[in-house]
């Protein structure tokens with residue numbers, strides 16, 4: 001069902017790799033709600049993923065950009081405003097990657113070049129994106145910028161590795177840049193802290209199946225899916241959330257405020273009684 005929440009709005013969506021991607025579902029939903037979108041992803045993802053299928057489906061143009069490359073981002077902002085015929089109302093940063101995770105390097109044995117790369121891709125790219133938008137004065141008043149995070153920024157999930165630090169940094173950038181964007185341009189900046197979700201990035205984390213099942217059993221509403229995340233993100237792009245800014249918003253079926261659930265207790269008691 002569509003509520004026309006984004007009727008007439010123009011946005012840039014980063015990070016749609018394949019149909020499991022949170023960004024993919026958000027782009028489809030934003031289109032259904034009346035938005036016009038420019039899609040972007042790293043040049044390598046153009047070859048590996050299926051973003052072109054999405055672009056055809058929602059009538060969007062694609063402007064490739066490596067989100068760590070300032071020139072690419074400046075070009076993206078110029079092209080997107082040209083294609084969309086005006087300023088940008090919303091931006092989704094849906095990007096994450098750790099080389100240490102990919103290559104199975106333990107948190108206590110980091111390759112620091114890989115750490116720096118993952119930090120640049122997963123966190124600093126958000127600053128670079130906002131700086132390009134800010135300096136080019138490309139955001140509309142009451143526009144909305146959202147990045148996706150994970151609760152490992154606050155709590156320990158050992159296999160999330162250096163991505164935990166990257167997410168903490170990402171959330172801090174949202175607050176720091178959000179201050180200036182709010183004061184100077186009336187633009188809001190938030191992060192959504194999403195449940196574990198079976199996507200390419202999510203499944204790259206060691207022990208993901210256990211991780212996602214545990215979170216589901218802990219959350220009174222169960223895990224939030226990629227589709228749920230898309231729906232929530234649309235509300236943050238809409239005019240119904242104009243005064244929400246500098247927030248890290250948990251979108252996790254309640255997981256973040258639960259100490260223990262009945263299901264997890266029962267599983268633990270069964271294990272103990274088998275001893």
Ligand SMILES: NC(=O)c1ccc[n+]([C@@H]2O[C@H](COP(=O)([O-])OP(=O)(O)OC[C@H]3O[C@@H](n4cnc5c(N)ncnc54)[C@H](O)[C@@H]3O)[C@@H](O)[C@H]2O)c1
Pocket residue numbers: 014015016017018020021022023041042045065066067068093094095096097121148149150193194195196197198199200201202203
């Ligand atoms: N999947 C989960 O469990 C989960 C949970 C919480 C938060 N998140 C976050 O959601 C976001 C989206 O991830 P997803 O789960 O949809 O996975 P995904 O693998 O579908 O998306 C990650 C995207 O990052 C893009 N990317 C990587 N390097 C890039 C670069 N240099 N420049 C531009 N784009 C680049 C990839 O091409 C891909 O499209 C990420 O920030 C991720 O950390 C995911």
